[in-house]
Amino acid sequence: MRRIMIWMGLSGFLCLAAALSVAEETKPLSPESRVILIRTLGSEYITLKVPLPVNKKGLEINGSGEFDWQKNEKELAQAPTFLTSGSSVQITQILLENNRIVLEINGGGKKKRKLLEHIELGTGSQTRPIARPTFKEPPKGSFITIKFEKAVPDLTPDQVKEILANVADFSRKSATKTFVESVPEEFKEAVKSQRVEVGMDKDLVLAVLGRPLKKVRERKGEVETEDWIYGEKPQKVVFITFVENRVVSVKEY
Numbered sequence: 573m574r575r576i577m578i579w580m581g582l583s584g585f586l587c588l589a590a591a592l593s594v595a596e597e598t599k600p601l602s603p604e605s606r607v608i609l610i611r612t613l614g615s616e617y618i619t620l621k622v623p624l625p626v627n628k629k630g631l632e633i634n635g636s637g638e639f640d641w642q643k644n645e646k647e648l649a650q651a652p653t654f655l656t657s658g659s660s661v662q663i664t665q666i667l668l669e670n671n672r673i674v675l676e677i678n679g680g681g682k683k684k685r686k687l688l689e690h691i692e693l694g695t696g697s698q699t700r701p702i703a704r705p706t707f708k709e710p711p712k713g714s715f716i717t718i719k720f721e722k723a724v725p726d727l728t729p730d731q732v733k734e735i736l737a738n739v740a741d742f743s744r745k746s747a748t749k750t751f752v753e754s755v756p757e758e759f760k761e762a763v764k765s766q767r768v769e770v771g772m773d774k775d776l777v778l779a780v781l782g783r784p785l786k787k788v789r790e791r792k793g794e795v796e797t798e799d800w801i802y803g804e805k806p807q808k809v810v811f812i813t814f815v816e817n818r819v820v821s822v823k824e825y
Contacts, residue, residue: 600723606668611764612729613675616663619741625651627681630715635725637735651681655714664713671720673732678713716740768812772819777812784812 601609624631625647633639648654655661655677665676718735727735733742755763759776762769768777777800784800791797795815802810813821 599726601668601726605726605728609668609673609727609729609732610666613663613732614666616742617660618663618736619743620655620657620659620661620739621741622739623648623657624655624677624714624716625681626653626655626711626714627651628715630677630681630717631739632717632719633735633739635718635720635735637738639739652710661713668724671723673718673724675716675718676713677715679711681711681714683711768810768819768822770819770822773817774814777819781810 622631622644625644627647627650629647631639631644631647661677663675663677664679667674667676716736716739718732733740736742752760752763755776759769759772762772763776763780766780768780772780781802784802785804786801788799788801789796790799797820798814800812800814802812809825811821811823811825812819813823
């Protein structure tokens with residue numbers, strides 16, 4: 573009887589441990605892991621193992637990395653063009669939704685309009701967009717979507733790469749890692765944190781924050797300054813001032 577009780581106690585303990593292990597595995601994605609995934613996998617170059625249709629659907633795989641080959645073949649046949657297997661492409665954006673991880677490839681397969689194309693200047697009916705319209709240009713990318721049964725679990729970048737192993741090869745050195753290694757030592761931490769500091773040049777600011785919403789040039793005496801403005805009210809607005817291609821001031825409002 574004592575042996576039976578010990579065995580039952582041990583079995584109960586093992587069941588509890590297994591349950592805790594499953595709960596741990598299905599823990600939803602934490603805010604910290606979300607940031608790490610975006611920073612680590614964003615801008616990665618990959619080699620495709622399967623072709624991707626250039627459309628708004630792309631390829632969908634499950635949490636185990638499996639997908640419907642016939643469905644993908646049908647999408648390829650219906651798409652105007654596709655990205656070939658073996659081609660080198662870039663992850664240009666990562667979207668983390670309720671139960672999906674969406675990787676935008678080469679700008680995605682949807683037609684896009686720039687922010688400034690939505691803003692028009694003029695009087696009365698005589699208006700025109702600030703930026704030249706580009707929405708007629710056909711898309712050149714696609715998407716890879718990882719769909720989970722429930723919420724996106726708490727994954728590391730390496731675990732996401734394992735899930736994508738059937739469709740993408742990550743062995744090529746990442747663009748982000750290569751870029752960070754080329755940055756001057758005094759700015760490496762700022763670049764990793766996507767922060768601009770005094771002394772950076774314009775190329776480095778573009779790499780960290782992208783293109784500004786607006787540029788303003790002024791001359792004070794013999795000194796010419798150029799302000800790059802990021803963001804709009806009521807959100808945070810950042811003013812970055814350059815003198816001779818170097819940042820001399822960074823202000824946030």
